Amino acid sequence: MTATQPDPRGEEAFSSSVVLEQNAAAPESLLASPDQLTQNEITQEIVDYHAAAARREAAGERLNRSLHDFPPYRSSLLRHPTKNPKLVDPETIELWSPAFGQRDVAAIESDLTLQHIGEPQGERMTVQGRVLDSWGRPVANQLVEIWQANAAGRYIHQRDQHPAPLDPNFTGAGRTVTDDDGFYKFTTIKPGAYPWKNHVNAWRPAHIHFSIFGSGFTQRLVTQMYFPGDPLFPLDPIYNTIWRQQDRDRLIGLYDHDLSVPEFSMGYRFDIVVDGPDATWFEPEEGEH
Amino acid sequence: MVGTRTARDLGDKTHEPTGGQTVGPFFAFGLDYPKKHEVVFPHSPGAIILGGTVFDGAGAPIPDAVVEIWSADENGEIPRAHGAFRRDDHSFTGFGRAATTDVGRYEFWTRNPGPLDGGAPFYSVVVFARGLPDKLVTRIYLPEHDDLLAADALLSSLDDDERATLIATRLPNGHLHHDIHLQGEKETVFLAF
Numbered sequence: 395m396t397a398t399q400p401d402p403r404g405e406e407a408f409s410s411s412v413v414l415e416q417n418a419a420a421p422e423s424l425l426a427s428p429d430q431l432t433q434n435e436i437t438q439e440i441v442d443y444h445a446a447a448a449r450r451e452a453a454g455e456r457l458n459r460s461l462h463d464f465p466p467y468r469s470s471l472l473r474h475p476t477k478n479p480k481l482v483d484p485e486t487i488e489l490w491s492p493a494f495g496q497r498d499v500a501a502i503e504s505d506l507t508l509q510h511i512g513e514p515q516g517e518r519m520t521v522q523g524r525v526l527d528s529w530g531r532p533v534a535n536q537l538v539e540i541w542q543a544n545a546a547g548r549y550i551h552q553r554d555q556h557p558a559p560l561d562p563n564f565t566g567a568g569r570t571v572t573d574d575d576g577f578y579k580f581t582t583i584k585p586g587a588y589p590w591k592n593h594v595n596a597w598r599p600a601h602i603h604f605s606i607f608g609s610g611f612t613q614r615l616v617t618q619m620y621f622p623g624d625p626l627f628p629l630d631p632i633y634n635t636i637w638r639q640q641d642r643d644r645l646i647g648l649y650d651h652d653l654s655v656p657e658f659s660m661g662y663r664f665d666i667v668v669d670g671p672d673a674t675w676f677e678p679e680e681g682e683h
Numbered sequence: 684m685v686g687t688r689t690a691r692d693l694g695d696k697t698h699e700p701t702g703g704q705t706v707g708p709f710f711a712f713g714l715d716y717p718k719k720h721e722v723v724f725p726h727s728p729g730a731i732i733l734g735g736t737v738f739d740g741a742g743a744p745i746p747d748a749v750v751e752i753w754s755a756d757e758n759g760e761i762p763r764a765h766g767a768f769r770r771d772d773h774s775f776t777g778f779g780r781a782a783t784t785d786v787g788r789y790e791f792w793t794r795n796p797g798p799l800d801g802g803a804p805f806y807s808v809v810v811f812a813r814g815l816p817d818k819l820v821t822r823i824y825l826p827e828h829d830d831l832l833a834a835d836a837l838l839s840s841l842d843d844d845e846r847a848t849l850i851a852t853r854l855p856n857g858h859l860h861h862d863i864h865l866q867g868e869k870e871t872v873f874l875a876f
Contacts, residue, residue, distance in 0.1 A: 425708060459702035460817035467705075469814030472740040473865045479820075479875035482837050486799050487755055488807050488876070492778035495765035528696035537768070541713020549709040567713045569768075603706070603713060611753045612820055612876045614809045618704040635816035636702040644701055669700035671876040 425553065426591035427468035433629055436593045439466040440634045447637040459641050466631035468592050484671050489610045494537045494571055504570035506540075506582040514564035514583050516545025518658065521619065521647055522579035523665040525572050525606060532576025533613075533668060539569040539605040540580055547586030547600075556589055581659065584621070592631055599626035599633060602647075608668035619647045619664045703817030708747055710811075711782060718770040722752070722779040722793035727772075729757060732858040733823070733851070734790035737783050737810065740866030744787020748812035750863070751780045752791055752823070755804065759797035795825055795859075803831035803838070805849075810863060819873045823861050824850045837874075845872050 431439075443464060451457050462474035507514055521540075525533040543549045543566060548558040550565055564583060572578045585600045599620050606615040620633065627633055627642070636642045644667075653661020706714075723730045737748045754777050755761055762777035770776075781789040796804040805824040824832060832838055838846050848871045851861040864871050 458817060459700065460704065462816055462819075464816055467814070467816060469705075470816055471814075472743070473745065473812055473814040474816075475819065475870055475873050476740075476866055477870060477872075479873045480837065480840070481875050484876050485802055485805075487753065487761060487796075487805075490761050492753060492767045492776055493763045493765055494767065497765045498768035526698055528698050528700060529693050530698050539713060541710065543709075550712055551709040554709055565712065567715075603704075603710065605706075605714060611807045611809070612874075614751070614818055614820075615701065615703055616706050616811050616818060617701055618707075632705055632707075632816070635704070641699070641702045644699065645704070667698045667700045670696070 427593065429468070429593075430591075431593045433593060433595050436466050436596075436631060437629055440628070440631060444634070444637050457637070459638070460635045461637055464631065464635045464637075466592075467635055468631075470635070484610065484612050488612050489671075491536065491607050491609055491611050491613070494535060494607070496571060498537065499569050499571050504568055504578075504580050506542075506564065506566060506568045506580065508581075509565050510563040512563040514544065514561050516561075516564075516583035516586075517660060518581070519584045519660045519662060520579060520581050520653060520655070521602065521662045521664050522577065522653065523663050524576040525578065525608075525666050525668065526576055527609060527613070527668055528670040532572070532574070533606075533608055534572055534574045534576055536572050536607040536609070537569060537605075538572060538578045538607075539567075540582070540602050541567045542582065542585040542602040543588050543600075545583050545586050547588035549588070554588070558586070558588070584660070587624075587626060596631075597626055597629070599624040599630050601633075604664075604666065606666055606668060608670075610670070613668035613670060615666070615668050617666070618645060619662075620645050621662075622646055622649055705813060705816050706749055706811035708813040710747075710749060714749060714780065714782070716768050716780075718772075720779050720781040720789075720791045721770060721772075722777065722791055723775065724772040725792045729794050730792050731795060732790055733793055733806065733861065734788060734858070735860055735862040736787045737789060737812070738787065738862060738864045738867065738869075739814075740864075740870075742867060744783070745812055745814075745865070746783055746785045746787055748783045748787070748789070748810060748815075749780060750783070750789040751778070751809045751811075752793065752806040753778050753808075754793070754796040754806040755799045757794050757797045759799040759804070761799070798828065798831060801831070803828050803835040808863075810865070812865070815865065819865070819871075820876070821863070821871055821873050822849055823859075825859070826850050826853050841872060844869075848872050 647662035767776035
């Protein structure tokens with residue numbers, strides 16, 4: 395099922411392992427929504443669903459930051475639970491996370507510009523920040539994974555077939571382990587916006603996917619980091635699955651000139667806070683862990 | 684080894700959490716690594732397959748989902764070994780990741796977790812998918828340990844149909860089968876903490 399297979403695309407073969415089942419038909423047909431509304435119609439739906447969420451919260455309903463049921467994002471229609479999640483006390487195993495260590499990740503894996511023979515095209519950038527919990531405590535020695543499109547907005551993925559160039563010097567995947575104070579850092583290329591088929595003329599704002607492990611498995615987080623001032627923000631159903639503006643703002647990497655390196659790279663800061671269980675938290679005894 | 688843990692109240696949260704976003708359609712190259720679904724070496728003593736299909740609300744399999752599991756070992760110990768991303772084929776790290784196939788199937792090689800602190804053993808499970816704006820968290824309980832299942836706080840709060848969505852089926856060959864339904868009549872019970 396998940397065995398590594400050689401890249402079947404011949405001349406577009408890269409040294410990275412792109413792992414897909416190549417013999418079965420890839421479900422590209424699933425990727426285009428059937429109704430294909432205009433951008434204006436989708437934008438209005440976004441506004442309406444945000445207003446509805448605000449009314450529901452004002453009426454006392456407890457809403458997730460990201461709305462699982464968000465029809466403007468057409469792919470969510472059949473994939474969101476219809477029942478409210480069961481509120482439970484986390485059991486012991488859920489209060490722990492897998493133990494990652496330096497053994498799990500090579501240092502070079504945090505530099506996405508060094509994975510091939512040549513330099514990738516595009517604007518070189520760094521993104522760094524801290525992983526914290528809801529009480530501001532650092533999440534130390536935990537895995538951070540990222541993946542992204544190249545500077546032209548193309549993913550090195552069989553199912554992304556839109557006519558933007560692949561970059562033979564860029565795969566777009568990296569990982570690192572946070573240090574003792576929860577800090578991480580990646581060097582990469584600023585990704586481009588890319589088109590998708592949620593509606594007519596749909597474009598995703600440029601973003602980097604982040605996958606985060608907290609100190610407990612229930613804190614597991616997959617999110618996306620965006621770039622400041624993107625004009626596509628109000629148009630994008632995925633960004634807007636997060637219904638409060640203040641929560642959407644937290645997904646934007648901040649440009650920090652002090653992190654830019656002269657004549658080399660632009661610097662962004664993106665701090666990530668993982669959500670903890672609401673009431674009680676469990677701490678290792680002193681000296682443990 | 685894991686020592687005693689104590690509960691303590693940390694007071695009000697001071698930091699607003701970062702919201703989740705969908706894993707999107709193009710995660711395969713980002714979340715892949717060798718042997719990611721082999722929590723234990725295939726066919727090694729005690730190794731079982733935990734597998735099933737992830738379904739949408741129309742009953743169609745979801746070919747672009749990610750399922751992750753995390754569990755205690757056979758003795759109910761919480762794994763602290765490094766190496767979930769660099770499998771050495773003998774350390775039990777407890778963590779596995781599977782991307783669903785084009786027919787929606789996920790599969791792990793792992794072991795049966797043992798009872799932990801006297802509770803019913805289960806795998807903690809996180810699901811991501813294209814079209815799923817944020818993660819979903821659930822559990823997969825072993826079908827054995829009737830007394831522990833009966834005493835489980837979560838299972839006790841559910842009706843029979845809901846309970847059934849959280850308890851795996853033991854196959855005659857010793858493996859575990861468990862489907863996950865994101866929506867629909869058999870919708871899996873998902874959790875909030």
